[in-house]
Amino acid sequence: MKNELVCVECGRAYPVLSGRVKCACGGQLVPTPPEKLGRVNAPGIWSWANALATAVFKSRATLYEGNTPLIRASRLAEELNLREVYLKDESRNPSGTFIDRGSATLVTAAKSLRLTRLVAASLGDLGVSVATYSRRVGLRCKVVMPSYTTPVKAYQTAMLADSVEYVESYKESLSKAWKYGSAPANMPVTPQNPFLLDGYRTLAMEILTDLSTKRPGVVLVPVGDGALAYATIQIVSKFSPNTTVIGVRASSKSPLLKDVAVDRPLFADLLKELMDCSGGYMIEVGEDDVVSALKLLAKCEGMLTELTGATAVAALIKLSDDLRGTSPIVSIISGGPARDPAVLRMVVSEGHPRYLTRIGFTKMKILEILALQGPLHPYAVWKILKGEYGVNVSLRSIYQHFSELSEMRLVEGTEEREGRRRRKVFRITDEGLSLIR
Ligand SMILES: [Zn+2]
The missing domain is CATH 1.10.10.10 (Winged helix-like DNA-binding domain superfamily/Winged helix DNA-binding domain)
Structure with a gap:
């Protein structure tokens, strides 16, 4: 395993120990793909230490993230007339999303590199996760988020971060995180941070090994900025090249999905390039699709998820005719259980999302x-x-x-x-x- 970060633009490689988060040319840095997938006996995502670039650091942070169940969803499959469907339930992670996998590798690197503060740009979930893990290892954490963030995420962040700044837009939070995070002993944390990407890759590693000798025909991955989709494609294209990765975007026109929707994913160009090579593609889902997914998950599998966590299942429903011959299909669920009374009331009373007032x-x-x-x-x-x-x-x-x-x-x-x-x-x-x- 080479513990290196490589630039996707110019190919220059940096040792992980350099702590670089961006190439000198301005290009995106990514951890090099592992040579093989094998687990070791260690807690959380560190069971994949042999395949992680940040495993070069020996003092490792964990809250027992990862190792989430891959649940066979037979009744959902039957309802959609599909053969074999699995749900990879990422809501079981400590803060409720796959981001915890990346936060574990990120704070491990930051702490070992003797940094003192992380500055994260967040729509909601990323700030909560990074602040959670920062507290775990005693790093300071500042979160910059748009002022329209949902109150639940804002209050959770306020509990966990050392300081929070609310700005007009997500774009502004990204540029401020880069600016503040570039100070000495600080690190900017945006979805493009390669130390986050490192841990994200463990999700695909688990999907491929959980199915033992079988390989998934299709994996449906939620796309915000596309970092998880990028990390997934890197692993899948190397170890299971016949698997198609479908990226699922939430419509940015939907106020209910504003915690996960971005106008233009930071990884858009990279993803397009990768998907063109591997036969994958992107699909967009809206509020109505996601509400249907929420209802169907509860009805068929007894699962309650946040609206924002059900986007990949919404895409599965939308694509079910096209996927009839494909098996097995894996769909990722992220985001914690549905707790927002306004959302639950709407779903239970069969109200249309349009009538729901969501206050930021x-x-x-x-x-x-x-x-x-x-x-x-x-x-x-x-x-x-x-x-x-x-x-x-x-x-x-x-x-x-x-x-x-x-x-x-x-x-x-x-x-x-x-x-x-x-x-x-x-x-x-x-x-x-x-x-x-
Ligand atoms: Zn470069």
Whole structure:
């Protein structure tokens, strides 16, 4: 096993010990593919130590991630008229997603390289996972996330990270993570970090070995930025070249899937190149598809998953006619069990996703501030958000939040006279109060 990171653009190789996260040419660094797959007796993903680039570090972090079950889903297969379907249940990981596999290799490297702080850009799950593992080994962790993040992920991150900054967009969180993370003794953590990719590869290693001598016909992988799909294709194309990898994107137009959907995956070009060579392809799913998947998983297999974790199963349903002759099929489930009452209510009451109001972190905070402090002008709320909660967004976008909250009837504006000036102050409505209680 060569413990090296190689640039996909120019081919230059760096030893893992260099701690490089990007090539000098600016290209993506990836760990070299392992020569063979074999397990050793070690906890968590470190049972794959022989195949991991970061195994060069001897003090290894783990929370017993990985080794998730590959569950035969016979009733789901029957319902979809397919022969053999398996669900690789990544929700069993410590923080509920496959990202924990990468966080284990990432913090192991960072700690061994004597870094002191990680700076992660996150839509939700990545920040939670990296902060979890940072705490585990005593590294500091800052998370930069868009202010529209769902409150559950925002509060979990607040519990685990040393500091959180909320910005306007995912793009801004990526550039800030690179900027802050490039300081001495820091490391930027974006989906492109090769130390994350290293651990991600163990998911495909498990899928291939769990089926013993059989090889999957198709593996359906969720795609946010595409790092997991990249890591999966690297392993599958080497050890099971006849397996087709299908990448599943969540529609970025869907507010319910905003924690996993990105406009343009960071790995888009690399994935396209790899898939063109290997016969794989991408498919997009929307809210309705994912809600159907959630219902079918509960009905056939007794499994409850978060909406964002069921995208690959949604694709399986969508493609079931095309996949009729393919066997076995493996679909990855990621994300924890469904706990969000708004989502569960919608699914149970057969409501259409369109009617579901999903409030992001900033709106939730605005409601909380109004509930605590009484009627306020948006400018005053903006200052509180900035000063007390690290919400670093423009005044304009706060006005936009207020106008959307008014439309949803969660706040109510009244004109106030101050000398000759008129201004609008907002108070929270009973409906708004019921949301935050
Ligand atoms: Zn390069």
